[in-house]
Amino acid sequence: MAVSQSFGKRENEKKKQAKRLEKQKRKEERQAGGTSSLDEMIAWVDEMGNIVDTPPEQRGKQEVRLEDVVISTPKKYEPEPEPLNGRIEYFNAGKGYGFIKDRASTEKYFFHISSAPAGISEGDIVTFELERGTRGLNAVRIAPATK
Numbered sequence: 606m607a608v609s610q611s612f613g614k615r616e617n618e619k620k621k622q623a624k625r626l627e628k629q630k631r632k633e634e635r636q637a638g639g640t641s642s643l644d645e646m647i648a649w650v651d652e653m654g655n656i657v658d659t660p661p662e663q664r665g666k667q668e669v670r671l672e673d674v675v676i677s678t679p680k681k682y683e684p685e686p687e688p689l690n691g692r693i694e695y696f697n698a699g700k701g702y703g704f705i706k707d708r709a710s711t712e713k714y715f716f717h718i719s720s721a722p723a724g725i726s727e728g729d730i731v732t733f734e735l736e737r738g739t740r741g742l743n744a745v746r747i748a749p750a751t752k
Contacts, residue, residue, distance in 0.1 A: 688732040690750055696727050705733055705744045716744040725749070 648656050689707055696703035701718035733744040
């Protein structure tokens with residue numbers, strides 16, 4: 606007994622068969638046309654960034670010396686910080702700390718007795734430098750100001 610197919614199924618089978626034949630024809634045409642060489646497939650980029658099919662002009666290569674190549678960024682040379690001028694606002698010799706008020710910015714900076722010379726007291730004019738500490742900027746290298 607033959608299996609009957611509906612009209613829709615037969616039409617779908619015919620369409621699939623036609624597609625297979627068309628694909629096979631295109632494949633045979635490509636093969637008959639010959640293979641492309643690698644040189645025909647390569648594209649180049651010109652100086653302006655456009656893709657072109659002609660190779661760039663061959664120019665002479667420049668010799669690069671190893672000493673001329675710079676790999677890292679140049680070191681930043683920071684100028685030596687100029688000592689700041691200030692007045693000792695508060696000083697507790699028993700506890701070993703105090704505060705210096707900067708004359709230019711009126712900021713107050715903490716200092717420890719180990720950074721100060723012996724014999725300083727409140728009201729003395731001093732020069733100092735700043736260093737970052739755990740709780741902010743601290744005055745270090747304190748010296749009496751020369752007038």
